[in-house]
Amino acid sequence: MRIDGLGLVDRNRPVAFSFDGKPRRGYAGDTVASALLAEGVRLFGRSFKYHRPRGVLTAGSEEPSALVTVSRPGPAENTKRAGAKAAGGAWTANTRATVQEIHDGLAVSSQNCWPSPSFDLLAVNDFLHPFLGAGFYYKTFMWPGSFWEKVYEPAIRRAAGLGRLPKVDDDTPREKAWAHCDLLVIGAGPAGLMAALTGARAGARVILADETPLPGGRLLSESLEVGGLPGADWAARTSSELRNLGVRIMTRTTVTGVYDGGVFGAHERVGEHLSDRPAHLPDDCFWRIVARRAVLCAGAHERLVAFPGNDRPGVMQASAVRTYLRRYGVSPGRRVVVFGNNDDAHRTARDLAAAGVEVAGFAESREGVDIPGDFPVWKGARVVATRGRLGLRSVTVRHASGTEEVPCDCLAVSGGWNPAVHLTCHMNGKPVWNESVHAFVPDPDAVPGMEAAGAALGQFSTRGALKSGAFRARRALEAMDFKVPSEAVPEAEDDGTRIAPLWFVQAGGRAWLDLQNDVTVKDVRQAAAENLQSVEHMKRWTTQGMATDQGKVSNVAALAVLADATGRPIPETGTTTFRPPYTPVPIGTLGAGGRGEGFAPLRLTTSHAWSLSRGAPMIEAGLWLRPSYFPAEGESHWRESCDREVGYVRNTVGVADVSTLGKIDVQGPDAGAFLDFVYTGMFSTLREGRVKYGLMLREDGHVMDDGTAARLGAARYLITTTTAAAGQVMTHLDFVAQCLKPGMRVRFASATEQWAQFAVAGPKAGDLIGDLIGEPPALDFMGWRPVSPGGVEGRLFRISFSGEEGYEIAVPARFGASLWAALAERAESLGGGPYGMEALNVLRIEKGFPTHAELHGRATAFDLGFGGMMSGGKDFVGRTMAAREGLVDPDRERLVGLKPVDDSGRITAGAHLFGEGERAARENDQGHVTSACHSPTLGCDIGLGFLERGPERRGERVRLVDHLRGVDTVCEVTSPVFFDADGGRMRG
């Protein structure tokens, strides 16, 4: 029911939305809950386990009951907005009706009920409740054992639960962002506004975050004055002053987590409250806020009292009733009973009466308390029962002079307040019981650099909150050496906390604690009786405090019941552990920007477009895409293309883009000595104009990477790494230079992206290069020289990864595409052409050149047959440990070539090696195959692998078995070099 003249909603802006398909109306500024309550809707859905009718309990993010499903925009809109895939039938489940703002076109539906919230077939569960108590599924569904997974669990999961997940990809636009400040103020109630004001006036960079759309907190819900102004007006005036002072006010932003070093996580709802969201806005954003200091002004949550039937739609927090009345101009009922154990509840009765709503009576649990007002007051009273199948119809009040049933459609309950200590617990802090306010308050040392203020600290009066906000902010600012001007704290109500604890009412019937998980007082007592007496055990047995609300309203009451059941005081019973996030954050938001190329960025070579134009399938090599092969007309299988491309290199000339290899420019007077230390071989003695193969070890003696080093000048080298290990090698070189050899005068930088480099290989490679540069290449094997193809300064290396006469020509990357086109065209005119990764792999296997299939982290130089490259006269990384007995044991698995005895025999990578005729079982394992291919040059499959005592067994036969692919081949052990063993073709 709307109340004229109250509320901060905009009565000039009606909003049309729908609930369960039925058109509904509200005003701009309404939440789903306030708009539906205004329309007289009390039933929002069904409960988790017993499918009991449930309504709205709170007016904030702590809501356990009023969870709804919000439909997401249709495919057309999503596609328009994010260019994403269509997502028909997408929705967001478990949205709190008390948080979701309404907007035109918003479609909301109830959860956990079928066919409707008012007639739900599974409500039968409620009649079965004697069998469905805490931990029932651990005890009831025991036999037969196999039924658990197949029958019981699926059935229970269908019956129980919250909203359903959509079965489509979440393509909602979401973002992540960073913010930095001196002072972060969490919560914009009276304490938060005062803290932010203190910070702003001292000249600090302040961020003020609040989870609601409007700063003010409780001031927007109460009929209280601050500094002579209505609370809401003071809040509006202060917010505008804060904005003028440069404070960043982040509304709709919940600080969800506290992390080491002053880092805070925060979830901002950016666009989900807009009906016509601009294309550049995401749905929501996950912030990481870095703050030097923080003040936690998160307020407090009003707790319920556990009495029979306290879960019916219409039973609400007394403070929530005030919020609906004052903030939204809505009375949740026409005839309201108030039940409380503290003075705060009196405000609800007073405000309702002032707004003309009938107060049917006030049940005050204490004796001897004066409650002025024109309504019946029962002292020493308890609500002992409620009635109303789908919504509250009456409550039964037991008091000193008897028991009476009072008709009403809303019961406002206050059991006292729990400071929102959650964020102070995220770094292992344990809240402390404060007997004077009967609540847990934060441990002051819980989070370095963060202090609580206001109601979050147990300062429940308005003036107390204002003062404590100013005081805590001042302390934080002074610790950061800000000069804080003295300002008077405005006058406001300063009533003390007067409360007599009342956690549960002794009466027959189910009294509810956790409305989200259907946990009753009896469940907690049963847990205690079954010896689950630790609060953490009780939680897991009963599910108290789990799921989306994390028991914000119910936890303290539940542990008070546990304390009572176990005969321990509340502080000794303790709380469960609060962990981030404070309120739910969509996984998609935490992962925003981290899918597809956001997860693994794509690196493209300068020949990429050309490769695509030739129809080359691209494969991933690290972050790079490289062409697999270049299909020619008439070819139907990649092997045909690959064999043809291998033929180019062996017979005429092939060209390939090898720009993805890591390139590192190493400079300085000690560059040579540095390379001597990181490679096994000697590089300081390498002559200018020469190139040398190098092997890098890890300090533990295993091979890390290989590549070449070209001496560009007296104090300059260019080294290459494998594509995949480029980053690792760079990190390693940084480590060696800075940690192990800080005295060396050497600097280096990656040049991978700056240079495009192409291999030109084959008997006609020299002709091609000569034609390109206008003179013979004039280079010996392993030499390099500057060249200028087309007037561009470049470098020509005579190196080979194919075993043929080979060159690699490099130019600055901006000339890569045109040089590649020129090379490909010339190769084709000479009867050759481009070759891709498949052919490149075949060519190197035929020559026994290792890649990371062989350099797999467990291989030593000795295993690879490179023992001779361990230069004896110097220290280098890995030298000492590579000499360990176990790493030079001849029995080790060492690199060999493998060839089928019968040419048609198959060899596959990953196959294992056994003695000929031996059983293919683990205990007979002698090694495995690391690389395999079909060699068109040899006309059979070949492979590289590691075999026990391998090099000593050349000519022997072994059994090769691949259980996965069903391969069983007798192979001959050979040299890893299958082709042109003396390297004559390569050297020319």
Added chain:
Amino acid sequence: MRVPCPICGSRDSREFYYQGAAVMLNRPDPGAGDGAWDAYLHLRDNPEGETEELWHHSMGCGAWIKVTRNTVTHVISGAVLAREAER
């Protein structure tokens, strides 16, 4: 978590690669013997309280730094360039 890079200032820990104990700075002589090399490569203390570690600002300036961190409180009390660290 924030790491104070001596070159870049306070930066998010995600920009860094964590290596391990700062004993890696004290590489033994080649002839120091198996025991010294084994300890250098494989043996690590697991202290409760302050510890010194090597971090690499791999997504930043590329500096290797020696960080003093408390394993109980996670408080990072300082960082120096590995190049300039005492050995």
